Amino acid sequence: MRISGLAERTGVPVATxxxxxxxxxxxxxxxxxxxxxxxxDRHVDRVRxxxxxxxxxxxxxxxxxxxxAALDDPPASRHALLGAAQxxxxxxESADVADDAVGEGVRRRAAAVVAARGxxxxxxxxxxxxxxxxDAERAGVPVGDEHLEVLCDAAERVARADLATVPAxxxxxxxxxxxxxxxTDAVLLTLRRFAQQQESGRDEGADGQSVG
Amino acid sequence: MRISGLAERTGVPVATxxxxxxxxxxxxxxxxxxxxxxxxDRHVDRVRxxxxxxxxxxxxxxxxxxxxAALDDPPASRHALLGAAQxxxxxxESADVADDAVGEGVRRRAAAVVAARGxxxxxxxxxxxxxxxxDAERAGVPVGDEHLEVLCDAAERVARADLATVPAxxxxxxxxxxxxxxxTDAVLLTLRRFAQQQESGRDEGADGQSVG
Numbered sequence: 001m002r003i004s005g006l007a008e009r010t011g012v013p014v015a016t017x018x019x020x021x022x023x024x025x026x027x028x029x030x031x032x033x034x035x036x037x038x039x040x041d042r043h044v045d046r047v048r049x050x051x052x053x054x055x056x057x058x059x060x061x062x063x064x065x066x067x068x069a070a071l072d073d074p075p076a077s078r079h080a081l082l083g084a085a086q087x088x089x090x091x092x093e094s095a096d097v098a099d100d101a102v103g104e105g106v107r108r109r110a111a112a113v114v115a116a117r118g119x120x121x122x123x124x125x126x127x128x129x130x131x132x133x134x135d136a137e138r139a140g141v142p143v144g145d146e147h148l149e150v151l152c153d154a155a156e157r158v159a160r161a162d163l164a165t166v167p168a169x170x171x172x173x174x175x176x177x178x179x180x181x182x183x184t185d186a187v188l189l190t191l192r193r194f195a196q197q198q199e200s201g202r203d204e205g206a207d208g209q210s211v212g
Numbered sequence: 213m214r215i216s217g218l219a220e221r222t223g224v225p226v227a228t229x230x231x232x233x234x235x236x237x238x239x240x241x242x243x244x245x246x247x248x249x250x251x252x253d254r255h256v257d258r259v260r261x262x263x264x265x266x267x268x269x270x271x272x273x274x275x276x277x278x279x280x281a282a283l284d285d286p287p288a289s290r291h292a293l294l295g296a297a298q299x300x301x302x303x304x305e306s307a308d309v310a311d312d313a314v315g316e317g318v319r320r321r322a323a324a325v326v327a328a329r330g331x332x333x334x335x336x337x338x339x340x341x342x343x344x345x346x347d348a349e350r351a352g353v354p355v356g357d358e359h360l361e362v363l364c365d366a367a368e369r370v371a372r373a374d375l376a377t378v379p380a381x382x383x384x385x386x387x388x389x390x391x392x393x394x395x396t397d398a399v400l401l402t403l404r405r406f407a408q409q410q411e412s413g414r415d416e417g418a419d420g421q422s423v424g
Contacts, residue, residue: 010350045352048350048351048352049350049351049352051347051350051351052347052348052350052351053351055347056343056344056347056348056351057347082408082409082412083409086405086408086409114406117406117407117410118410119406119407119409119410120406120409120410120413122405122406122409125402125405125406125409128402129399129402129403129406131268132268132395132398132399132402133399135263135264135267135268135269135395136264136268136391136392136395136396136399138222138260138261138263138264139260139261139263139264139265139387139391139395140257140260140261140387140391141387141388141391141392141395143392143395143396143399144377146373147373147374147376147377147396148399150369150370150372150373151370151373151396151399151400151403152403152407153369154366154367154369154370154400154403155366155400155403155404155406155407156407156410156411157362157365157366158362158363158366158404158407159404159407159408159410159411160362160407160411161358161359161362161363162359162404162408162411163408163411163412164359165356165359175352175353176353177408179348179351179352179353180348180353180355181404181405181408183344183347183348183351183353183355184348184355184359184363185401185404186344187341187344187345187348187355187360187363188363188366188367188400188401188404189397189400189401190337190340190341190344191341191363191364191366191367192367192370192371192374192393192397192400193298193334193337193393194326194329194331194332194334194337194341194367195329195331195364195367195368195370195371195372196294196298196371196374196375196389196393197294197295197298197331197332197334197337198329198330198331198332198368198371199368199371199372199374199375200294200375201332
């Protein structure tokens with residue numbers, strides 16, 4: 001199909017596809033003349049993927065590049081694969097987190113949470129957790145121990161379901177972990193907001209006030 | 213204290229504080245001379261809050277403005293308060309979500325999930341959920357029904373804990389809901405990654421392979 005067909009199939013404007021092509025995020029089509037090229041299903045797939053990563057996933061161009069590189073060259077072991085997948089995600093996300101002046105107390109608390117759960121003490125992840133707990137504290141909304149336990153429990157349940165959905169084939173597994181995690185992050189946070197509205201309505205009801 | 217003291221107390225550079233002042237995100241100090249002003253604890257608090265919202269929270273300048281407006285003028289009812297709080301957050305986050313061409317099937321699925329849980333069918337949230345499910349599908353990682361149920365369960369547990377931590381006083385409650393939710397969103401996603409590593413290690417172990 002021509003680039004206009006590719007735009008139609010994917011719902012992504014021609015100008016955006018041309019941008020993806022220029023940036024090397026989507027492979028070039030097969031040249032059919034000096035000014036035209038032909039695109040196939042793999043182009044449809046790649047355009048949709050890049051679009052989802054940048055829109056719902058909120059990845060930068062560099063982040064998309066890292067994720068695509070990981071997808072195109074998946075490691076053989078499941079555990080190594082997850083590591084590479086997370087590496088691709090973390091590299092991008094970490095750019096936003098400033099770890100200036102994280103106090104020793106917060107650092108220890110983050111490490112203690114990780115140790116208590118028996119999780120692997122990944123230095124990048126633990127540093128990020130410390131920064132996030134520090135930021136909440138700084139913003140006047142410190143995360144209490146009980147609240148944090150609930151978040152940990154929820155994370156474990158979700159992770160169990162996440163891993164259960166990972167297919168055996170490395171390429172598909174890599175896509176599931178990298179792209180699936182990124183896109184369901186957004187779903188999870190949306191669901192949290194629905195459930196908060198529900199809980200808040202329940203509170204009002206219990207107080208004998210009208211439920212809005 | 214002078215602006216240099218404010219920078220020291222908050223860990224935020226003087227140039228950044230001046231930017232917050234220019235943008236009206238932090239109230240002006242009390243003028244002590246033609247070129248100097250004096251700042252107090254409420255400035256320390258506000259600078260930390262703005263920093264946390266932009267860094268960990270990832271809010272745009274407009275988003276910070278909306279959140280601060282909601283915090284400065286909290287509604288009296290708990291439920292109305294949550295609505296206003298979520299409104300402030302959603303207005304910013306929604307800017308990123310393009311709802312071009314969400315199919316009727318996905319739209320119905322999102323509405324069905326919300327109905328099955330007995331959640332309030334908030335049009336902005338439901339549209340967002342539909343876009344996110346559509347994007348996952350487009351990216352080749354559709355969210356299965358079982359997986360989605362687990363995410364819903366996790367969201368409900370987290371929301372129950374979220375609401376349990378909300379203080380009674382409107383201003384404090386507003387801050388807890390708006391800022392607390394935003395900052396613990398980030399914490400939750402970090403914990404998910406830890407737990408994924410753990411689960412993936414468990415898988416390897418079960419397969420008789422070495423755990424990395």
